[in-house]
Amino acid sequence: MAGLATLWGHGLRATGRRALECGVPGLSRALHLHSGTPLLPPRSALPPFSLPTLGRVIQTSSGPNTGRSCSTDASGGASEGDVRQELLRASMTHVGKLGFTMEAIHAAGRELGFSSAVANVFERKEAELIEHFLEDCRSKMNQELEERSEEIASMKIREKIATAVRVRLKLMAPHVEAWPRAVYVMSQPPNVASSLYHLHLLVDDMWHVAGDKSTDLNWYSKRMLLAGVYTSSELFMVQDSSRDFEETWHFVDRQISRVLKLGKAGSDLLNFFASRGAPSPGKGTRV
Template sequence: MIDPNDPRDAILDAALVHVPFDGWSEATLRAAAKDAGIELAEAHALFPRGAVDLALAFHRRGDEAMTKRLKSEPLDDLRFRDKVARAVRTRLEVIEDREAVRRGATLFALPQHSADGAKALWETADAIWTALGDPSDDINWYTKRATLSGVYGATVLYWLGDETPEHHETWEFLDRRIEDVMRIEKAKKTVNENRLLRTLFAGPNWALSKVRAPSRMPRMDLPGRWAGPSE
């Protein structure tokens, strides 16, 4: 939610005017602070890593907008795969400025910022699964988010180059990626239902069964925890 009294939002709004020309850069941060009437020292305090934190703030604003819209979407009657596709599509539709995303993709493609880009994709996937009420608290919590991160990242790149009316080719691409994921889930189910394969994977499955989803409160930077045999 955008707060007109929040200096972070004021700087981000001002930055979007400059991003198409200067990208997510120090020049953009300086110009945005000046346009927002905020001292540069305060802007650097709000965005300690400069352009990277500014780009991440833009990305997280999109996640928040998606979550808000999904709460009002009638999803109950949709198939599960269609719920996921709708959520990904909604995340793209709430984007304020496609050029800002393009510039962000360029920034996060740099080796020194790739970890930040991967984390941003993970946060989007987590926001989607959380909005859809995912009950997972084991290894599936991780695999769902890892898989969806890949789907969302690939769809964004396709969307950036899609000039078709209403991006219909992007939505077709998204449907194909979701279908690929469903095939993986079906394969996992087949393995679990096969007595021989279930026996072969008994050891790894036991180990994975001890993995738990991270605690939501307090928020942890680490992705999860290990549950010992006594738990």
Template sequence: MTTENTTPTPADRVLDAALLHVPFDGWSETTLRAAIAESGVHEALARSLFPRGGVDLALTYHRRGDALMRERLAATDLAALRYRDRITTAIRLRLELVEDKEAVRRGTTLFALPTHTADGARAIWGTSDAIWNALGDTSRDINWYTKRATLSAVYSATVLFWLGDDSPAHQATWEFLDRRIEDVMQIEKAKAALRDNPISKALLAGPMKLMEKIRKPDIPDDLPGKMMDRFR
């Protein structure tokens, strides 16, 4: 499944074919070979799109889910919701867009391997970044990092719970998510209390001054290799 209102790219065609094999062979070289044969995409092009084989297939699948989530969020009116409810809605939407839970389960297993944990962490961070950007986050200081780090923890914990949840309509997962969001809110309240406390304010004056210098990364969009995105 491609993002809405788009023509399938070569990467889409390979990925769509791969999804039929992932439940049986995982995100593996075996799956990639079968997908290339069935998609009709030239092997040289497919190999250039997925140079690391199964792990690049899994990452492309994850990014597709993020793209679909962004489209749905853009079409959803969130104005009447509290910010915490907007975040809950985004996470829930991201998971509800998954058509095959086994594909996510296989990906979780793959990214648990020491050789791919960094890829998995970047994928989760990317989802959190996509959610915050979709919700209109404009922070450029240390809050840019803390928001995404906190959301990454909430999202990854929710995914793991969701994978084992067999309750009707995943109701147990949404209750779990609500509890995790509430935990974060309690942390934010504690942080606010520290900032308002004269003693802690004095003790933290030095570290806070240093943290004020931290800025979000500005990543150029014209780096070598970006041209390949048109095929993805």
């Protein structure tokens, strides 16, 4: 559960930041310290996602300077951060043939003039390659949606969401054959928290594009429902053999309609109670 709390924590901070950007005056004042420094860091400054230890006997430490350090080597070698980025980039060219596997990273390593053993710089093995792909797709999606922002602004919210989902799924199309194995890897216990985090980032961005500004419980329900729509569409796409994934786009539309019906049923229920006057708890049922 601690992991989930962390996930939502990231999301809340991100939303808070957006509220600041949108210029909510009260919130803006409340979230600024007297000195004028913002309480909420920009998303780029958020700490990298890390698994809570949960009392594991086996602990991992990579120290403060291993992550993305770019210090140059006295003996002329490359820095670890650069090598990681190069490896990830090169590995993606082998994914088409070898899938999201260690073999793809081995091949990339050899291509760059390293020993295959260099693939071990990824402590969580191929999961880190898959995460790189997820991040890459997300930024490409954001970029494309940004370019089409005028077109999107004229759409209804439902259309906006459907467009975002479609854009993101199209990015996956080249690697759809390799995707079942990636899903398998990312659903392994050590990677579950991280894959949920990436899913959260994705649906959060989609709602951002759709112009969502909710700060109440809707914030959670919207993201959860969209996460459901997105993952089920993704799994549908993996099995879709129709031309240009025609069936998948229909499936996305059907899923969104279903979710909207669910949301409508919820608000209908609330309206029903509201129209009859809020029932006071226990009234008429006391024995």
